[in-house]
Amino acid sequence: MKTTRLLAGCIAGVGFAPAALAAVDPLRQGVLALVLAVLVAALLTIVIGVLRHRRAHAEGRHFHQNVVIELVWTLIPFVILFALVWPAVKIILT
Structure with missing residues (x-):
């Protein structure tokens, strides 16, 4: 019963602005594509760095x-943050 009352308010916001959506x-x-690309690039950089330098030197330079x-x-x-924020601000202000 409490769960039903708690989730009842979630439906209220559905379908308000389909044109904006x-x-x-x-x-x-x-x-989403940019975030996934950055995530993959960061993970690959970390993995390559670990594999290349894991036993090369006891202490780094x-x-x-x-x-x-x-x-x-x-x-x-x-620059990345500005590139993400600028289109959103343009859409919000129009």
Whole structure:
């Protein structure tokens, strides 16, 4: 009985804006494809790194103050986030 009352509110939001849902669906599919591609690339990078370097050295090489690397791994997520947010904002504002 409690479960029925709890789930009764879930049906209330179904079917409110079918036109908006149809407009956002290609964006959702694109974001899903991008997320899956990033996930696969990250997992492959980790697996390849582990397999190539698991017994190569007892301690890894240390490097500090490489501004180019720090800028690259700061800017790439920013660009990806901006690319994901911009189409959604355009759809919301129209």
